[in-house]
Amino acid sequence: MRTKKSIIILAALIALAVVLSAMPFVLGAYLLSVLILLLIYILPAMSMRVSLLAGQTNIGVVAFFAIGGYASAILSMELGVPVLAAMLGGGLIAAIVGLLLGSMIMKMGDLYFLILTWGFLELVRSVAIKAVPLTNGPFGLVNIPPLSIGGLVLSKVPEYFFILFVTVLVLVLLYRVEYSRLGLTWKGIAQAPNLSESVGVNVYRFKLASFVISCFVAGLGGAIYAHHMGVIQPVMFTFLLATTVILWNVLGGVGSYWGPIVGTVFLLLIVEPLRGLESFEMITYAAILIVVIIFLPGGLITLPKRLGPLIKRLRRKGETAKADAKSGGT
Amino acid sequence: MSLLLEVKNISRSFGGLAALSGVSFDVSPGEIVGVIGPNGAGKTTLFNVITGFFPPKQGKIIFDGEDVTKFKPHQISRRGIIRTFQADILFRALTVQQNVLTGLHIRSLGLNPKHIFLSSSPIPKSETRIANEILETVGLTPFKDYMAGDLPHGHQRMLGIGVALAAEPKLLLLDEPVTGMNMDEIRVVIDLIHTLREKGLTVLIVEHHIKTVMDICHRVIVLSFGKKIAEGSPEEVRRNKDVIEAYLGTETD
Amino acid sequence: MSGELFSQTLLAGVNLGAFYVLIALGFTLMYGIMGVLNMAHGTVYMIGAMIAFYIYGQAGLSFFIALPLAMLMTGLFGILVERVLIRPSGGELLQTWLITVALWLGLQGVAYLVFGFIARGVQPPITGTTTILGLGISNYRLLVIGVAAVLIGGVYYLIHRTKIGLAMRAVEEDKVAATIQGVNLNMLNGFVFLIGFALAAAAGVLMAPAYSVSPTIGLTPLLKAFMIVALGGMGSVPGAIVGGLLLGLADSFLGVQFGISTAYILTWVMIIIILIFRPKGLMGAY
Numbered sequence: 130m131r132t133k134k135s136i137i138i139l140a141a142l143i144a145l146a147v148v149l150s151a152m153p154f155v156l157g158a159y160l161l162s163v164l165i166l167l168l169i170y171i172l173p174a175m176s177m178r179v180s181l182l183a184g185q186t187n188i189g190v191v192a193f194f195a196i197g198g199y200a201s202a203i204l205s206m207e208l209g210v211p212v213l214a215a216m217l218g219g220g221l222i223a224a225i226v227g228l229l230l231g232s233m234i235m236k237m238g239d240l241y242f243l244i245l246t247w248g249f250l251e252l253v254r255s256v257a258i259k260a261v262p263l264t265n266g267p268f269g270l271v272n273i274p275p276l277s278i279g280g281l282v283l284s285k286v287p288e289y290f291f292i293l294f295v296t297v298l299v300l301v302l303l304y305r306v307e308y309s310r311l312g313l314t315w316k317g318i319a320q321a322p323n324l325s326e327s328v329g330v331n332v333y334r335f336k337l338a339s340f341v342i343s344c345f346v347a348g349l350g351g352a353i354y355a356h357h358m359g360v361i362q363p364v365m366f367t368f369l370l371a372t373t374v375i376l377w378n379v380l381g382g383v384g385s386y387w388g389p390i391v392g393t394v395f396l397l398l399i400v401e402p403l404r405g406l407e408s409f410e411m412i413t414y415a416a417i418l419i420v421v422i423i424f425l426p427g428g429l430i431t432l433p434k435r436l437g438p439l440i441k442r443l444r445r446k447g448e449t450a451k452a453d454a455k456s457g458g459t
Numbered sequence: 460m461s462l463l464l465e466v467k468n469i470s471r472s473f474g475g476l477a478a479l480s481g482v483s484f485d486v487s488p489g490e491i492v493g494v495i496g497p498n499g500a501g502k503t504t505l506f507n508v509i510t511g512f513f514p515p516k517q518g519k520i521i522f523d524g525e526d527v528t529k530f531k532p533h534q535i536s537r538r539g540i541i542r543t544f545q546a547d548i549l550f551r552a553l554t555v556q557q558n559v560l561t562g563l564h565i566r567s568l569g570l571n572p573k574h575i576f577l578s579s580s581p582i583p584k585s586e587t588r589i590a591n592e593i594l595e596t597v598g599l600t601p602f603k604d605y606m607a608g609d610l611p612h613g614h615q616r617m618l619g620i621g622v623a624l625a626a627e628p629k630l631l632l633l634d635e636p637v638t639g640m641n642m643d644e645i646r647v648v649i650d651l652i653h654t655l656r657e658k659g660l661t662v663l664i665v666e667h668h669i670k671t672v673m674d675i676c677h678r679v680i681v682l683s684f685g686k687k688i689a690e691g692s693p694e695e696v697r698r699n700k701d702v703i704e705a706y707l708g709t710e711t712d
Numbered sequence: 713m714s715g716e717l718f719s720q721t722l723l724a725g726v727n728l729g730a731f732y733v734l735i736a737l738g739f740t741l742m743y744g745i746m747g748v749l750n751m752a753h754g755t756v757y758m759i760g761a762m763i764a765f766y767i768y769g770q771a772g773l774s775f776f777i778a779l780p781l782a783m784l785m786t787g788l789f790g791i792l793v794e795r796v797l798i799r800p801s802g803g804e805l806l807q808t809w810l811i812t813v814a815l816w817l818g819l820q821g822v823a824y825l826v827f828g829f830i831a832r833g834v835q836p837p838i839t840g841t842t843t844i845l846g847l848g849i850s851n852y853r854l855l856v857i858g859v860a861a862v863l864i865g866g867v868y869y870l871i872h873r874t875k876i877g878l879a880m881r882a883v884e885e886d887k888v889a890a891t892i893q894g895v896n897l898n899m900l901n902g903f904v905f906l907i908g909f910a911l912a913a914a915a916g917v918l919m920a921p922a923y924s925v926s927p928t929i930g931l932t933p934l935l936k937a938f939m940i941v942a943l944g945g946m947g948s949v950p951g952a953i954v955g956g957l958l959l960g961l962a963d964s965f966l967g968v969q970f971g972i973s974t975a976y977i978l979t980w981v982m983i984i985i986i987l988i989f990r991p992k993g994l995m996g997a998y
Contacts, residue, residue, distance in 0.1 A: 186806060233984065237991050240805070240946060243749070244938050245987075248980065251935060255977055302576065309581040310560075310569030313553075317561045320550045326532035327510065327542050328626045329565040368931070372813055379810060384552075408824035415818030422807055422814070423800045 149293060153286045165289055165357060167397050168296045172350030174377040174389035175303055176343045181383055182312060183339035184319030185239070189230075189246035190347045191371040192253040195363075197223040197348025198355035199257065199264055202273045205356075212277050216352040223348020224341050231340040235333065250371055257363040269362030276356045292353060299346060300390075306342075307386050315339055369411065376414060380421050382428025391429050461524070463488045463630055463661050464509075464540075469518035471501075471508055478504040479515070479685045486630070491652065491662045493676035493693070495669065497705055500682040502665040503545055506632050509663075510542045511535040523629070537565055539629030543619045543636060545665075551608030555599055558607050558618055559590040562625025590625065597621040598647060613644040620648070624655075631655070633664040637671055649675055673697065681705070719847050721964050727853050729960025730860035734915035735933045736940040736952040737867055738908025744884045744947025745904050748798060748808050752815035753937055754930030756786055756909050759819065760916025762827060765834055765925045768917075775837035775917075779859070782917045783910040790909030791902045798905070799898070816930075823927035831926035856918045863914055864953065867907065871949060876903065884947060939983050 153161055173190045180187035201219030204210040210218060234245045257264045264270065276283045276291055283291055306312055314335055317325045322332050355361045373396070381392025399417070403410045421428065425435075464486040471479045479501045486492050494502050507513045509520055511532040520528045527535050550558050560582065568574060569583050580587075594600045597617045602610060607618060616636055623631060633652075637645045645668070652662060652675055666672045672679060673693040681689040681696055683705040689696050696702055735757060742748045760782045768778035793815065801811040836852040843849070871877035879900055882890040891897055915933065923929060940959050944951025959979065966975035 233988060237987055240749070241942060241987060241991070243805075243809070244942060245984065248935065248938060252977065252980055255973060259973055259977070305576050305581060309575040310564075310567055310583075310586075311575060313557060313561060313582070314564065314570075316553060317550050320552055321548050323512070323532075324544065324548050324550065324622070325561065325564075326512075327536055327544070328562045328622065329533050329536040330561075331531075331533045369817070372817060375810065375813070408821040411817040411821030411824070415814040415816075415821065418810060418814035418817070419797065422802075422811055423797075426802065426807070 150290075153289045158285070161285070161289060163397070163401060165292055167393060168292050169350055169354050169357065170377070170397070171296055171390055171393050172299060172353070173347045173374050174381075174393045175300065176346035176350065177374050177378050178383070178386075178389045179303065179306075179346060180339050180343040181378060182307065182319065183315040183336050184322070185235075185336060185340060186243055186375075187246055187340060187343050188243060188371060188375065189249040190343065190374050191366050192246075192250040193223040193227060193344040193347040194351035194354070195250075195253055195257065195361075195366040196226055197351030198361045199270070199351075200348070201352030202270045202355045202361050203263065205274050206270065206272075211280070212274050212356055216349065216356065219352030219355075220345045220349035223351070224345035227341045227344025227348075228337070231337050231344075235337060235340070247371070250366065250368070254363045254366055257366075264363075267363055269360060269364075270355075271360050273355050273359050273361060275359060276353070288357070292357065295349075295353065299349070303346070304386060311335075369407075369414075372414065376418055378428075380417060380428055382430030384427055385430040388428050388430050395429060461488070462486065462521075463490075463523060464663070465519075465521040466505075466509065467519040467521065469505070469508055469515045469520070471504055471513060471515045477685050479508065482518075482682065482685070482687050484680050484687065484690060486661060486663060488661050489656065489659060490678060491656055491664065491676050493672040493679040494663065494665045494682060495667070495672055495679060495696075496682035496688075499684070500705075501685040502682055503634060504685075505682070506542055506634050506665060509535075510540060510632065536626060539627070540632065541623045541626045541628035541630070542632035543616075543623050543634050545634040545638075547612070547615050547619070549607045549615055549618060549622070551606065553607055554604050555607055555610070555618055556587075556590055556594065556603045559593050559621050559625050560586060562593075562622040563589060565626055593621050593625050596624065597651065613640040616640060617644070617648070620651070628660065630661045630663065633662060633666075635665055635667060637666065637668050645671060716847075717968070721968050722961070723847075723849060723853065725961035725964030726957070727857055727960070728963055729957035730857050730864070731915055731919050732933075732936050732940055732960050733864055733953050733956030734860055734911050734918075735937045736944070736956045737864065737949065738911040739937040740941045740944070740947055740949065740952040741880070741904055742908050743941065744949075745880050746798075746901050747803070747805060748812065749805065750908070751809065751812040751934065752793075752819060753812075753908070753912055754932070754934030755816050755819040755823070756790075756912040756930070757916040757933045758823060758927060758930035759786055759789075760913030761834075761920040761923075761925045761929060762823065762916075763913065764917040764920040765827075765832065768837070769832075769834040769920075769925075779914060779917045782913045786913035787906040787910035790905035790907075793909075794902045794905040798901070820927050820930070827925075827927055829926070831924035831929075833924050834920045836921035852921065856922075859914070859918060863911060867911070868949070868953075870907075876900070880904065939979065942987060943983050 152164055156164065173194050176193075177187055177190045197219035199219075200222040201212075201215040204218045205212050205215035230246075230249060234242055237245070257269075258267050260266075276288050278291070314325065314330055318330065318332050318335055326332050377392035377396060378389050379392070380396055381390065382388035396417070400410055400413060403413060425431065462485045466482060466484050469479050469482045470477065482501070482505060484492075494505065496502055504513065508515045511527070511530050511534065514529065518528070519526055522535075522538055522540060525538065527538060527540075530538070550561060553561075563586050567583070567586060569581075569586060574583065575581065591600070591603070594603055597620055599614060599617055599621060602614065607615065610618065616639065620633070620636060623633075637648050640648065649671060652664075656662065664672070664676065676693055678691065679689075679693050679696045680687060681699070681702050683701075688701045688705060689699045691699070735753065739750060739753050742750050742753075763782040763785060764775075764778050767773050767781060768775050797811050797815060798808055801807045838851045838855060840851050841848040842851055842854060871880060879890065879895045882893065883895060883897065883900060887897070912933075936959060940952060940955040943959065944953075944955025962979055962982070963975060966978055969975075970978065
């Protein structure tokens with residue numbers, strides 16, 4: 130049974146790999162850029178999951194996304210750091226800021242943690258607008274160097290594969306972490322922190338670690354975003370985007386590793402046609418969020434489980450109908 | 460014989476109410492000591508103080524010669540004092556096996572990044588094996604893959620004990636382990652405690668179920684309104700006038 | 713700072729404080745009594761302002777009809793929201809928080825559709841100044857402070873001198889005990905939303921002439937509400953009043969000294985520092 134399941138999953142993943150590899154040759158430029166955005170957005174989506182695993186809601190993911198982007202842009206533009214290193218630097222700087230912020234506010238309790246990580250986005254945006262010498266204020270940084278490896282600028286197709294590679298790599302690493310003892314410890318902390326303490330877990334340190342890793346992944350995503358877009362401005366990092374990150378997790382399902390991925394894909398598919406129509410975007414988000422929370426609290430991931438009994442019932446009805454028909458016919 | 464645990468003059472108040480005043484006693488290695496007393500006597504508060512969840516206003520806790528009074532709970536756990544909880548505190552959304560696995564935290568090698576990213580199984584196989592052994596000991600093997608939250612009450616208590624055992628305690632603090640269990644389950648727990656004692660474990664147990672306490676404890680300490688009012692063998696305590704008075708009007712068995 | 717500038721800044725600070733308290737009161741009541749962190753609170757303020765715009769600004773009805781009307785309409789809307797959105801969302805902090813986020817998004821999106829993106833203004837209901845102690849104070853500002861004081865006093869009276877206020881305080885302390893005593897939680901929750909929404913809408917109506925009306929004006933009051941309630945203590949009514957006044961004064965004085973955006977950053981930093989040393993806020997018990 131177990132090997133059958135693993136073979137199916139393996140086959141699915143290989144199929145997915147083939148499809149994704151074919152994309153740049155099949156899709157037009159616009160759709161390809163949407164796909165790239167999707168891949169980049171998976172990073173902040175998963176970064177929020179990392180903090181959720183330990184029972185914390187890092188609403189400020191977008192703030193660290195922004196910090197990573199700005200840091201990487203500044204490193205590569207002002208200090209001439211090669212783009213790859215700048216990207217990692219962006220992630221690291223986001224992680225360090227996260228470490229400082231986290232250690233300050235984590236002891237204040239879950240409620241204040243929620244409020245202050247959310248307010249932190251405001252703070253980051255205000256600083257970005259005010260710190261003109263560093264960030265060029267509201268106009269932001271332009272002409273950010275595009276992604277390049279060893280000085281060789283990546284054109285459309287290689288850029289896609291690079292971003293695909295980084296996203297998949299991060300996903301694999303996060304998968305390993307979630308199913309390791311680290312992930313188990315986090316899940317324990319989320320459910321019963323006192324019990325965790327009583328078996329020797331330093332709850333504070335583990336929660337802080339989850340927060341910092343979450344900030345790193347978000348920052349890394351932001352760095353890739355900055356170099357891909359070529360531009361970074363404070364106005365890109367709105368509360369709407371912050372809510373969207375939450376929505377990716379909630380819509381997909383907070384109980385599963387695949388939740389954020391499902392949520393991101395699904396939401397982008399729904400919202401993409403509404404790009405630019407901000408009011409409709411907001412109303413759609415609101416409706417989806419309300420429907421999911423009230424009617425599908427586990428997220429889309431739980432849909433197969435819920436449909437399962439329904440399908441079984443339908444199948445059984447079909448079989449009894451067939452049996453009736455047979456016996457009736459003779 | 461050196462003392463394993465020394466509780467010296469512990470006092471702890473909540474608001475104006477003195478939950479514990481001047482409680483002192485010792486526990487020697489290999490003993491099974493019971494703590495009884497009417498509701499509100501401060502028994503669970505005592506456990507919370509010993510295990511670092513609340514700091515005492517006054518007094519000291521000395522474990523294995525070390526002053527652990529100001530330690531945080533996880534530091535105390537690392538020293539070898541492991542407790543269970545009175546309320547059904549479990550990792551409800553994890554499986555029974557995963558619950559026990561968490562107890563192995565202190566001695567786990569699984570947090571090494573090399574192991575997380577490079578080994579063939581994210582959770583070390585040796586740890587899974589130990590978890591299964593513990594499940595066997597507490598009789599929960601058939602429920603290995605059930606969600607902890609789905610277990611019946613008595614099994615949840617057993618699982619709590621299993622998790623505590625996984626942490627390799629030198630001193631095990633059981634907070635009302637048999638409350639809500641039927642007689643068969645209680646028998647299992649009593650046998651388990653005897654077996655563990657033979658392996659060298661020291662146990663401090665809070666219980667309302669007087670029969671259990673009388674059955675397994677070498678010594679009993681009685682608390683009432685935060686003060687220690689008696690200490691001695693189960694027989695001595697049972698006959699003690701102050702103890703009887705403290706329990707007058709209260710359900711005992 | 714000159715005496716004249718000082719007193720004007722002080723007055724502006726009291727004005728701001730009154731406005732902030734109206735917003736923070738509903739917000740803190742919802743959290744303290746129901747555990748709901750209402751992210752849509754700013755949008756309710758915005759709706760109040762919009763109602764003022766349409767009823768008073770466009771249709772020409774008296775300001776003093778628009779105010780209670782707006783409060784009534786949003787109050788009823790609050791009861792509806794509690795029944796249809798908050799109650800079914802399950803009791804957890806995160807789920808209800810997300811529902812209020814959805815409400816925020818939805819209301820703002822609808823406001824964009826109905827009102828548009830461009831801000832528009834409303835005239836103050838009264839003009840001119842009154843001279844008190846040699847100081848020229850705008851009548852409109854006096855009106856705002858006066859009405860706010862009455863509303864705040866009304867809420868204080870409600871909480872401390874009425875039966876339903878007693879029920880609210882009881883639930884805030886111990887929900888289970890209160891229900892055993894016979895408090896009907898469902899009705900009480902609806903009532904809390906009624907009051908919270910009505911107060912926020914009142915603030916929206918009162919301040920509409922001072923700031924322009926647009927779908928996005930709700931964000932700042934929401935952030936202020938957060939800051940005040942964090943500062944004064946989550947769930948604490950006196951905390952909301954004291955915190956609101958303090959923040960209003962701080963915003964006014966710091967704003968005059970350093971400019972609004974710097975003042976904003978400064979107040980955030982101040983609050984974080986206070987929270988580090990007094991994690992429950994200045995007056996809170998949570």
